[in-house]
Amino acid sequence: MQYSEQERIGHVVRRLSVGAHGSLLHAFSSTDDAIADALDLTGPAAPLPDFPIPDDADDARAREVLAEMIAGWVEAMRWPDQRLLERLTWFWHDHFAVSARKVPFHNLMWGHLLTLRSHATARFDDLLRAMATDPAMLLYLDGANNHIDAVNENYAREVMELHTLGTGNYTQADVAEAARALTGWVVAVPGRRSLPDRVEPWSSVFVHQRHDDGAKTFLGVEGRHTLDDVISILLDQPATPRFVAAKLHQHLVGLPPDATEVDRLAGALARDWQILDLVEAIVGGPAFVSDDAIRSKVRSPLERLVSIAQGFRPPDEALPSDTAIALARLGYIPLAPPNPAGHPEGAVLMGPYELTHALDLLAAIPDAPEVSVEEAFAGLGISDVTRATQLTVEAAAPADRVPLAASSPEFALT
């Protein structure tokens, strides 16, 4: 398949932001131009709404707030500047998955998102450390239940399997030893724990009496390890930058890197742990704008929604929380991934239920868009259109042009 330069530009924009940003595509003259613009993070970041800190655990439970948070986050993804910030925040949300299903305190979920976002384009080592004591993470992977008398291995296992090393690079003995080192952390949920004075409500707190202070051997390193030591040892493992680099490559390119490329990317990341160094290495690699990469991924419900809103919702009209409900109906809920490995991807996003209810996402458009066939495709960032799709949309009533373009095989892929 030979794609036009315009479709390649669209590919670059889609992969380095959430959504197609159809209206931006004409601004770029080449893929290099589009890449340079995506990597330029000097513009203003999208504003996010504020949510009040609740007084106690019961106040923190309003589910309406969760729908507002999801809509507020999706709204930020429409923003034309710092698009890479939104893409990487989403990637890290999927990588360090926590879910409101298990963490019922909306403020902790929002705080988790803000922490991810503050590190998303900065340093991976800082991000990993921030996640290790993030209150939502402590609750989601049971770190807050992990104490000397009852060791809980959940976070110890997942931090290696999902966040750093990947499977095959540690043993069950490492899991058990890391879990001991990680003991002692709790979350100061107001009204749920009696806490020492001067503890900030909703913060994560180290309680020495709950910590196992004994000697441990973790990944071959002996010592009276603490949480900090576990993270340092994980960052010293060659598997960590390789695992993270390969995963981000797969995410941005849609293809797995070969072994040589993994070496190069891991080197770029581990040099200073700068996430942008890794991104630059990936987009500068041979695969990023290759024909094989273009339209190689199934467009997720979130990417569909954001693309539709970018193309056809007035920018000054914030997304209604109904759009969060539409995502929820598709089982694809920001802040509520189904499990610690994150959101589903690939063919399962193209089942009969998923394709049918992808039409629900048109709720992002307030009124029937009055556009030409060309504008319908352009608004969704689709440049190369097959004849079958062109004829199908041309034959439709004007009000059905955007819904049909948004149902096309071209739009199903990204």
Place this chain on the structure above:
Amino acid sequence: MSASMGHGVSRRRFLWGLGMSVTAVACTNGTTITTFGSTTTTSPTTTTPPPGTLGARNGRTLVIVELGGGNDGLNTVVPHADPAYRALRPDLGIDDPLDLDGEIGLHPSLARLAERYEKGQMAIVEGVGVPNPSLSHFESMDRWWTADGGAEGSGWLGRWLDGTVGFEDPTAAVSIGPGPSRALLGTGSYSVAIQGADGLTPDVPGWIDDADELMASWRGFVPALQGDVGPVAEVRTAIEATLEAKEDLGVLLGDETGRPGRPLPGFADQLEVAATLATSSAPPSILFVHGAGDFDTHQRQDTRHAELLGEVDGAIGDFLDTIEAAGRLDDVTLMTTSEFGRRAGENGDGTDHGTAAPNLLLGGGVAGGRHGQSPSLTALDSSGNLRHTVDFRSVYASVLSQWLEADDEEILGGSWEQLGLFA
């Protein structure tokens, strides 16, 4: 086209189905149980089994009816001969259960189920529960849906779909309710979710006139002759499968389809749709009905539970009558599940989250009578909860191997005791 999105009830029920309910959090009503339960959220451990490796469709239908919110087992199957029952339930105890055998009886709202029991068409599995229960709706539902693990958080029936039909047979399993059920979520298969009799129909915004007509235009995306390979060809196949599933369901559901503007179907409507599909020319193997109401009876349990069970009795009674009239009673098994029972002792005019509870299985193929073991009403755990006597995966293992004739050990990731639930 279907009901509008702004419908208050639909939103609430829908969020409930996803566990995004305000009441559906750990530890409500001021109990002292730890908030963050002992269950763990696990990551992928196994790979997707290829289609055809774990079994095949065998012509039978399994209908799961989920009583969401935590149904009170003690007032559903009442241990009326045990003096401890009255001590635990001085106000909320059932005075006039429909006695089954001198020991236990059904709630008086369950008259039609009692008739089926007398005919040997209802199996009661007593004392079913999850190990180390957390009492959280979220975690408990997750555990029932996934059977405690599996590839990428897939559902227990999703894994059955992965290992039997794969992507090739999207109407092998149909969930009926506010949205798709995670129990049917596989990593190598599709299932179809419908809200009611209008079948596979999107919830489009008001400015789209006719969603069915819009979807009919999708045929144009699937030209008869095409040279594409790779992802685009896969999308075309998926679009074609969607249109076929929509059409198949339309045919199976008959002229029930396309009633615009009605409210979201209630539980009785959902089971009526299930009956239509189960007696159709191509009955699905799995029907998952998950809009059966809110059994989270912290308050006013007396009247609310009677109403809820009355609805269950009527809907399941009608369902079985329809199945029987169509001559499929021996080919269909309906099983009720709930994420947990209620606390053994009452609390004011309601009951708190609890643990073990019975599963009910109905149909011509079941081994009628009592199975499992009644949980002790005196040897409660430190929170005042019943100690379960049957692991919930034993029930799943029995249904998978004896009814669906599938490889229960692969699907459940372990070996669980087989209960003789089928005749």
